[in-house]
Amino acid sequence: MEGFHKACSFSITTGKGRGRGALSDLRRRNAAGLLNHLRLCGPCTRPELARAGALDAKTVTNLMNILLKQRMVVSGGLAGSSGGRPAERIALNPDGAYAVGVDLGATRLRTALVDLTGGVRALADNKLKSPNDSGKILKQIASDIRATISNADLRSRRRIVGIGFASPGFLDREAGTVLDAVHIPGWKNVPVVEHLRRVFGRRVIMEEASRAMALGELWFGLGREEKNFVCLDIGFGIGVGIVSNGRLHYGVSETGGEIGHTTVKRNGLRCRCGKRGCLETVASGEAIGRLAKRSSTAAVAKAARSGDRNAKRIIHEAGTYLGIAAANLINLLNPGLLVLNGGLCRMGELLLEPFTKSLNRHAMSRSLSAAKIEQSALGDRAGAMGAATLALRPCFEYETAISIPRSGATHSGQ
Ligand SMILES: [Zn+2]
Known part of the structure; x- marks a missing residue:
């Protein structure tokens, strides 16, 4: 692969004429770049690392020697050769x-x-x-x-x-x-x-x-390949993590992303935040349990599966509102990926079918077609x-x- 992985923020500077301190900074920067490349792309040979970071072979060898000594990297086996001597791959050391x-x-x-x-x-x-x-x-x-x-x-x-x-x-x-x-x-x-x-x-x-x-998705999950995505967390409460150009969004006072407290019903029920009609009053795990008068969302889902029409209706309503929230996120942010996670995912089609219908109805087709919608592979972890x-x-x-x-x-x- 030519050039560092697209998610790497690493860039090379020559550092010439900057003295010993600058050289050591440069060395750390290069080491970080190489470690990130191994994290994102898996085991690489030294020549591949040199090409990816536009570094000379000697620099890569020196850095790899330091990182091997520190046990941050290990040998990752031999690369298949096209005639010559097979080259050793270097991999991140899990330990x-x-x-x-x-x-x-x-x-x-x-x-x-x-x-x-x-x-x-x-x-x-x-x-x-x-x-x-x-x-x-x-x-x-x-x-x-x-x-x-x-x-x-x-x-x-x-x-x-x-x-x-x-x-x-x-x-x-x-x-x-x-x-x-x-x-x-x-x-x-x-x-x-x-x-x-x-x-x-x-x-x-x-x-x-x-x-x-x-952040978990960005480093180890579906977000590894997508720098602009949102992670909709639907559980007892409802939240969203927004990643824009590889960075988490905070807002000026770090209160951004409170999708659970966006208003979906004018004069709706009182929310725990003190306002009325928030998304969490109709679509959170807490609301589903409370509205269905059951001890947990699992109990509501069980009732719905055995034909309880009220339980079914409440889950359907929640799924529909969550679809609206997802559509709003997509219309507002134009992400390349929407990752769905949280305990409510365990309701499966009961919730996801109305969710998807509502998402398709409310998201603008141009933005929706650019966004993959996927459930997290990391799940509860x-x-x-x-x-x-x-x-x-x-x-x-x-x-x-x-x-x-x-x-x-x-x-x-x-
Ligand atoms: Zn609220």
């Missing part, structure tokens, strides 16, 4: 670095231990036990992180580079605090980043849940994988590519 990703939802807490290539080494998926008590939530998070780390078969725990934390609601990412999450009553003004840093002594990075889910990506990402960024992991070129088992 080069690990990260923990925590995805806190309104009803579930999912924790994943993810390796450098996006492989999930261990996963905990538990009911959120005490949504009314932030102290108990923090305890459950810490306990699930410990369990996930101890269940994962790792070469060295010292290579866990950090913890990514995904939370719904409004966050102060700079302070590392969750300000408010309407679906988790006790989750207000919680300095979660500081807490986890103190408990685990690792770098902790926080992101809003739907954005984290989109997308949020936790996205959260882990927050912590893995620095390994691929030029500021740090060549100095991570800081410790532990050893395989001592700790």
Whole structure:
């Protein structure tokens, strides 16, 4: 393949005449570019890497020697040859670095231990036990992180580079605090980043849940091949992660993407956000359960499948409104891909059939024909994988590519 993968933000500068500091910057930048290329394109030979980054053979060999020594890359077997000696391929080392990703939802807490290539080494998926008590939530998070780390078969725990934390609601990412999450009553003004840093002594990075889910898709899912996409998260609440030109969209006060609180019914039911007629009042998992007077969306789906007309109608209505929301996103943003994810996907055709009909009815055909509509292949793991990506990402960024992991070129088992 000629040139770095289209999703690489890497670019080469010559660095000539900039002195030793600049050379070292350049080296890190090049190392980051090569690691990203391996991440996106899979194993490559040294000449392929040199061509992709417009680097000379000696530079690539030197960088690969450093990265091999750091165990960030490993031999990836031999490339098929066309006559000459077969060339060695280089691949990312899955054991080069690990990260923990925590995805806190309104009803579930999912924790994943993810390796450098996006492989999930261990996963905990538990009911959120005490949504009314932030102290108990923090305890459950810490306990699930410990369990996930101890269940994962790792070469060295010292290579866990950090913890990514995904939370719904409004966050102060700079302070590392969750300000408010309407679906988790006790989750207000919680300095979660500081807490986890103190408990685990690792770098902790926080992101809003739907954005984290989109980040998971961007790095390890359907978004790898598409720089402009939206990830519609339909669960207990409804959110969207918007990726524009390979970057997450935030808005000026980081409250963008609240699709669940766009108005779909004038003078409709009161929403948890305080306004009326929001999408979440008619189409969220919480609304479906409440309107059908059932304990869960699974119970509503079961009733609908056994012929309960009221349950069927409520799901049909929800699917129709979700289709309108998806059409609005497509009309507004013109994405190349809409990824559907979240617990409501488990309703299958009951929900997806009215969703698709409504989407086709309301989206402009020119925009709709440009957008692939797909269900996430990452499924329930997308949020936790996205959260882990927050912590893995620095390994691929030029500021740090060549100095991570800081410790532990050893395989001592700790
Ligand atoms: Zn609302």
